Amino acid sequence: MQRNMLFNLGSVNDIPLGQGRCFIVKGEEIAVFRSRNGDISAIENKCPHREGPLAEGMMGNGLVVCPLHGHKFDLGTGQGSEHNECIQIYNVLLQHGEMILEFPCEIFNQKKENNASECLTL
Amino acid sequence: MKKRLVVIGNGMAAARVVEEILKRRRDAFEIVMFGAEPYGNYNRILLSNVLNQSQEAAAIMMNPLSWYEENGIKLHAGVKALHIDRENQIVLGKRLPNGVAAYLPIEKSFPEGSAVREAYDFLIIATGSRPFVPPIEGFGGQGTFLFRTIDDCQQIAQYAKDCQRAIVIGGGLLGLEAARGLITHDLDVTVVEAAPQLMPAQLDLEAAQLLKRAMETMGLRVALDTITSQITYRDDKVSGVAFKNGTQMETDMLVVSAGIRPITEVAVDCGLKVNKGIVCDDQMKTSDPKIFAVGECVEHRGVLYGLVDPIWQQAVVLAEVITECGRDAVYEGSKVGTKLKVMGVELASFGEKNPSESTDEVIVYRDPNRGIYKKLIVADNKIKGGILLGDIEMADDLMPMFMNGTKVPENRAEILFGAVSGETLLDVNDLPDSAQICNCNGVCKRQIVDVIKNEQRTSVSAIGEVTKAGKGCGSCRGLIAQIIEATIGKVSYDPREHYYVAGIPLEKSLLVREIKNREMKSVSTVFAQLADGIEDAGSKNGLASLLKIMWPKEYEDERDARFINDRVHANIQKDGSFSVVPRIFGGVTSPDELLRIAQAAVKYHVKMVKITGGQRIDLLGVKKADLPAIWKDIGMPSGHAYTKAFRTCKSCVGTDFCRYGVGDAISMAQKIEMRFQGLECPHKVKMAASGCPRNCAESYVKDVGIVAIEGDQWEIYIGGAAGSIVRKGDLLTTVNTHDDVLCIVGRFLQYYREHGKYLERTYGFVERVGMDILKAILIKDTLGICSQLDERIQEAVNAFKDPWKEAETPAYAHQFDGPQLVEVVGEVNNNG
Numbered sequence: 024m025q026r027n028m029l030f031n032l033g034s035v036n037d038i039p040l041g042q043g044r045c046f047i048v049k050g051e052e053i054a055v056f057r058s059r060n061g062d063i064s065a066i067e068n069k070c071p072h073r074e075g076p077l078a079e080g081m082m083g084n085g086l087v088v089c090p091l092h093g094h095k096f097d098l099g100t101g102q103g104s105e106h107n108e109c110i111q112i113y114n115v116l117l118q119h120g121e122m123i124l125e126f127p128c129e130i131f132n133q134k135k136e137n138n139a140s141e142c143l144t145l
Numbered sequence: 146m147k148k149r150l151v152v153i154g155n156g157m158a159a160a161r162v163v164e165e166i167l168k169r170r171r172d173a174f175e176i177v178m179f180g181a182e183p184y185g186n187y188n189r190i191l192l193s194n195v196l197n198q199s200q201e202a203a204a205i206m207m208n209p210l211s212w213y214e215e216n217g218i219k220l221h222a223g224v225k226a227l228h229i230d231r232e233n234q235i236v237l238g239k240r241l242p243n244g245v246a247a248y249l250p251i252e253k254s255f256p257e258g259s260a261v262r263e264a265y266d267f268l269i270i271a272t273g274s275r276p277f278v279p280p281i282e283g284f285g286g287q288g289t290f291l292f293r294t295i296d297d298c299q300q301i302a303q304y305a306k307d308c309q310r311a312i313v314i315g316g317g318l319l320g321l322e323a324a325r326g327l328i329t330h331d332l333d334v335t336v337v338e339a340a341p342q343l344m345p346a347q348l349d350l351e352a353a354q355l356l357k358r359a360m361e362t363m364g365l366r367v368a369l370d371t372i373t374s375q376i377t378y379r380d381d382k383v384s385g386v387a388f389k390n391g392t393q394m395e396t397d398m399l400v401v402s403a404g405i406r407p408i409t410e411v412a413v414d415c416g417l418k419v420n421k422g423i424v425c426d427d428q429m430k431t432s433d434p435k436i437f438a439v440g441e442c443v444e445h446r447g448v449l450y451g452l453v454d455p456i457w458q459q460a461v462v463l464a465e466v467i468t469e470c471g472r473d474a475v476y477e478g479s480k481v482g483t484k485l486k487v488m489g490v491e492l493a494s495f496g497e498k499n500p501s502e503s504t505d506e507v508i509v510y511r512d513p514n515r516g517i518y519k520k521l522i523v524a525d526n527k528i529k530g531g532i533l534l535g536d537i538e539m540a541d542d543l544m545p546m547f548m549n550g551t552k553v554p555e556n557r558a559e560i561l562f563g564a565v566s567g568e569t570l571l572d573v574n575d576l577p578d579s580a581q582i583c584n585c586n587g588v589c590k591r592q593i594v595d596v597i598k599n600e601q602r603t604s605v606s607a608i609g610e611v612t613k614a615g616k617g618c619g620s621c622r623g624l625i626a627q628i629i630e631a632t633i634g635k636v637s638y639d640p641r642e643h644y645y646v647a648g649i650p651l652e653k654s655l656l657v658r659e660i661k662n663r664e665m666k667s668v669s670t671v672f673a674q675l676a677d678g679i680e681d682a683g684s685k686n687g688l689a690s691l692l693k694i695m696w697p698k699e700y701e702d703e704r705d706a707r708f709i710n711d712r713v714h715a716n717i718q719k720d721g722s723f724s725v726v727p728r729i730f731g732g733v734t735s736p737d738e739l740l741r742i743a744q745a746a747v748k749y750h751v752k753m754v755k756i757t758g759g760q761r762i763d764l765l766g767v768k769k770a771d772l773p774a775i776w777k778d779i780g781m782p783s784g785h786a787y788t789k790a791f792r793t794c795k796s797c798v799g800t801d802f803c804r805y806g807v808g809d810a811i812s813m814a815q816k817i818e819m820r821f822q823g824l825e826c827p828h829k830v831k832m833a834a835s836g837c838p839r840n841c842a843e844s845y846v847k848d849v850g851i852v853a854i855e856g857d858q859w860e861i862y863i864g865g866a867a868g869s870i871v872r873k874g875d876l877l878t879t880v881n882t883h884d885d886v887l888c889i890v891g892r893f894l895q896y897y898r899e900h901g902k903y904l905e906r907t908y909g910f911v912e913r914v915g916m917d918i919l920k921a922i923l924i925k926d927t928l929g930i931c932s933q934l935d936e937r938i939q940e941a942v943n944a945f946k947d948p949w950k951e952a953e954t955p956a957y958a959h960q961f962d963g964p965q966l967v968e969v970v971g972e973v974n975n976n977g
């Protein structure tokens with residue numbers, strides 16, 4: 024069983040069509056994309072190559088292209104165009120037009136061990 | 146467990162062999178390297194540029210220290226390996242004291258705790274060479290130098306500052322390189338050579354005499370047949386040299402560059418077999434099967450090599466063998482040849498310099514007035530050797546023919562001047578399977594043929610995708626096409642190569658027709674109608690650029706179709722910050738503007754303020770969220786330094802201030818920039834206007850260059866470049882007034898906008914279309930389209946809007962927002 028924290032990222036309309044935006048969730052930068060057909064996807068913002076900001080990348084056909092050196096990443100699986108590069112993906116639920124991000128406590132605990140007590144229970 | 150591989154030496158051979166190993170089996174070894182020099186690996190060939198200060202030492206680094214880190218290699222930089230304990234398989238090294246040259250022998254002793262100890266399973270010795278010092282009494286005092294390392298160059302350059310005269314001992318390649326370096330420090334330089342000619346290793350007497358004449362016209366003095374016997378000092382500094390023939394010469398400094406000797410101490414010390422160099426077999430193994438050697442320190446089949454090409458070949462074989470990717474790989478020796486530039490004189494030399502058999506044919510062409518000399522030695526219809534001086538264009542054909550033993554044409558004149566038909570002389574059928582085709586990426590003929598046969602790749606680009614051949618400088622693409630043709634009869638052109646963008650299966654003219662007919666004005670409509678709605682991210686930018694060119698006013702600007710730079714009108718930097726370059730028309734600014742720029746730079750904590758090559762000011766390290774505010778504060782329009790569009794027009798001071806000026810370059814440049822600012826093009830377009838042919842604004846190497854000439858006229862050059870490719874622009878036409886210039890330049894730009902491939906620079910465009918055709922269309926109006934081109938460029942100019950105005954009214958919500966902080970709303974269990 025896995026525990027998730029939930030974050031409200033606000034209205035889908037705050038992400039321009041076909042673009043991404045960066046949110047800071049518990050100190051982690053997360054890039055959230057809204058494709059022209061309405062799909063929302065969320066991935067870690069940091070490109071594993073040289074930490075390019077993926078939220079600024081161009082997207083299309085389920086892929087995002089890093090703005091720095093053009094490595095591509097699958098928004099659904101996180102798999103990169105370079106076989107050894109893979110990024111973390113996150114679940115986003117839509118509720119009444121608001122985007123709710125699920126952020127696994129596990130990741131949170133790994134990354135920010137000392138703040139784990141901030142986890143709230145619904 | 147991984148095997149431990151230790152490498153002694155960290156020069157060109159060592160780094161290359163490690164690269165070749167990583168390429169084959171990234172994780173096979175734990176790699177440790179000893180490098181006596183305190184740097185990563187650098188390109189020793191370019192040292193003379195460091196000496197003459199045309200390049201910084203940092204610019205010639207090939208493997209900077211970060212490379213070792215990224216590849217998990219432990220490098221002991223500045224540590225010299227002194228002892229190999231073969232029984233226990235351990236290398237012992239010691240840190241070099243400051244100021245000791247890396248190549249000089251030092252005492253093998255390890256005072257308490259100073260030893261660096263590394264165990265190995267396999268060892269590679271790549272210690273290279275040291276300069277050879279002939280027996281001259283007194284060498285080594287203040288003002289005497291050798292020439293092998295970055296440190297040497299820096300010391301020579303430093304000392305030269307206080308000198309007027311220099312002597313270089315040795316008239317070979319390196320000696321002349323050293324002399325060239327010293328001349329740029331404004332020294333009076335004499336080269337002293339013991340042999341009766343310069344460059345005895347590469348040239349015959351006649352070529353050497355021509356070269357000497359060329360050197361002398363450049364201000365170098367040359368003393369041949371002169372042997373140096375003693376160095377004299379005054380106040381502990383070099384003051385002169387004495388020669389064997391009894392004469393003397395005064396000097397302020399002295400560089401000895403009289404050949405090289407392999408560095409073999411570590412090998413001798415541990416009992417490996419060493420003659421002149423460390424003896425290796427055809428698999429680069431020394432007399433101990435755990436120990437390999439590569440590079441200048443190696444003696445293979447009795448031969449030592451002092452050039453990089455053979456070393457690359459050795460490195461490949463060693464890597465194949467040690468990784469067991471090619472257990473049977475063998476190195477069978479190299480035929481050597483080089484192309485060089487000595488003080489601006491180009492020369493190529495390969496194989497034998499003089500005939501050795503009475504049946505050898507010698508073919509010679511001389512044109513001493515132009516400094517051209519070509520000589521080939523042919524036996525059995527094959528090239529045995531050759532020397533080209535002054536005009537080495539044929540070297541690209543002749544050297545591979547020599548290396549591979551290809552037959553030469555019956556008509557011997559063709560050998561020296563190229564085939565009458567204009568075709569290349571080289572027939573790929575004659576090349577052996579092992580012939581290297583792509584020198585940049587080291588791909589040989591066999592690999593290419595294998596891919597053609599086994600993977601059914603039949604176009605040049607498809608072969609490049611698999612093998613990387615043709616993906617470097619691209620000069621071998623013709624050869625690859627020939628190989629395809631020879632293998633399967635016909636080269637197919639990958640149609641995708643001709644698509645305007647990868648995601649829409651149409652070539653540019655067809656795509657343009659569809660867009661016009663269907664009146665498609667946004668990128669998403671194009672995808673919807675021509676690609677079944679599949680939006681290929683990589684194709685968006687090209688489509689956006691095309692649509693904007695086709696519909697200057699009606700284009701529907703969907704920002705998701707644009708690269709981040711074009712969404713926020715600034716250039717993204719490696720740390721995710723942006724750079725801001727305001728437009729400075731013609732490179733002329735004012736105290737007021739400078740004040741505003743300076744204040745903004747302080748206010749927004751700009752990380753660096755840099756003067757750009759295009760005569761503007763770059764503010765680097767601006768946060769995305771600060772962009773609108775900084776633009777407002779600066780109060781100048783966008784310089785478009787971030788996009789595929791007209792960038793800037795440099796100028797010189799022309800008639801305004803310069804005593805040579807014949808045309809007023811400044812206002813010319815300002816008018817050009819005013820008119821074409823922000824104009825979208827297939828790639829960036831840089832321009833310049835110079836007030837006379839002295840060309841201080843570098844007009845000849847710009848996409849469009851304007852040069853004023855006597856008689857109140859202006860020349861217009863197109864297709865120049867000075868980036869990774871350097872090309873002098875071609876003269877399109879000469880006109881009389883500023884307005885004429887604006888008209889012709891606009892016409893050319895519009896034609897380029899309409900017919901250039903996406904990301905094709907003007908130099909590629911001009912070469913593809915051809916100057917004759919461009920002149921006919923744009924000047925003689927043979928197609929009758931000039932007035933339409935003029936009209937359409939006017940429309941585009943009228944449609945111009947300064948994108949930085951979006952500081953006031955953003956194009957869409959959150960355009961400039963930085964990362965947004967969000968708060969947790971709850972926690973759930975998730976069983977999925």
Ligand SMILES: Cc1cc2nc3c(=O)[nH]c(=O)nc-3n(C[C@H](O)[C@H](O)[C@H](O)COP(=O)(O)OP(=O)(O)OC[C@H]3O[C@@H](n4cnc5c(N)ncnc54)[C@H](O)[C@@H]3O)c2cc1C
Nearest residue numbers: 154156157158181189225226247272273440441451452453
């Ligand atoms: C000025 C100049 C111009 C040149 N121009 C050309 C050219 O145009 N074309 C061409 O083909 N070639 C040219 N060369 C030759 C080319 O640079 C050499 O062939 C090549 O560098 C040899 O590579 P290497 O690795 O064998 O030796 P090096 O590059 O000399 O590397 C050996 C390294 O090992 C280090 N070392 C030695 N002993 C030890 C030890 N015991 N422990 C640790 N480290 C050690 C040395 O300090 C050195 O850094 C030029 C050379 C010079 C100096």
Ligand code: SF4
Nearest residue numbers: 797803806836837841
């Ligand atoms: S190009 Fe001619 S006019 Fe312009 S600065 Fe140079 S010398 Fe003077």
Ligand code: FES
Nearest residue numbers: 070073075089092
């Ligand atoms: S940082 Fe993403 S591709 Fe280089």
